[in-house]
Amino acid sequence: MEKGLFLRLQRYEELATSAERDFIKMLLSKPEIFVGKGLKEVSEIAYASQATVYRLCRKLEYDGYKEFQNALVYELALMKESRMVSMQDIDPTQSVEDIIKRVTLKNIESLEMSAKLVQKNDISRCVDLIGKARNIYLFGIGSSLLVARDLYLKLLRIDKLCNISDDLHSQILYSKNIHKDDLAIIISYSGLTQEMITCAQNAKNNGAFVIAITRSSGSKLGKYADVTLEVAATELIVRSGAMSSRISQLNMVDILYVSYVNRHYDELYSSFAKTQIKKG
DSSP states (O other), X not given: OOOOHHHHHHHHGGGSOHHHHHHHHHHHHOGGGGTTOOHHHHHHHTTOOHHHHHHHHHHTTOSSHHHHHHHXXXXXXXXXXXXXXXXXXXXXXXXXXXXXXXXXXXXXXHHHHHHHHOOHHHHHHHHHHHHHOSOEEEEOOTHHXXXXXXXXXXXXXXXXXXXXXXXXXHHHHHHHHOOTTOEEEEEEXXXXXXXXXXXXXXXXXXXXXXXXXXXXXXOSGGGGOSEEEEEOOXXXXXXXXXXXXXXXXXXXXXHHHHHHHHHTHHHHHHHHHHHOOOOO
């Protein structure tokens, strides 16, 4: 599985027993109260049996309760770091020199934190899915649509059939008409945009594979994806404008694209010369 604890919990929640679901809801809403606690103490806080908590650890593919606790500590450390970065928004008292330094530093921090979340197995699986797909459909709204368009141009250069539309209704129609041998790549920083969740559900209902590029915490979109490529949650959902989140999403697209090209380099080499648009 090799994913963060919170994403594992969100994906498993629909399959959980009622006792497990109650524990998951409490853990996701107040994770800090469980840090450093033993199995017995955690079960008492959550009003769950020790057996329920331990079985859940195993179902989430942890070796045991200790590994589960280590994952919880790591996840909260990332959340704290992300929260500190996310608070570095616009300050009307800053000079232009300060703005240059602060915006650049925030983008660097966002990239570094996102790099910690990237799983090489997920990238490899995405490369497999792109290679096998009959058609690729790209979805996004607002700044995420800009990221989707960047990926669209990259895929065109390597002669991959792909579709994108700026019109939201057209995107929904794409998701309704997608085939089981197609691939949907859905980009949403928040992972809470209902239209994007609807597109993911439609694609899954039609048997298509779904890749989601979304933030690492609080994203509902990841629940409906076969592969989730997480970026750091370094911006508030209600924000002045997409900045470091967009940079992190573009970086994820670059990682995905370069990984695909590297694997298929010999067969794609001629495509780069063919699709190069001469300037001047």
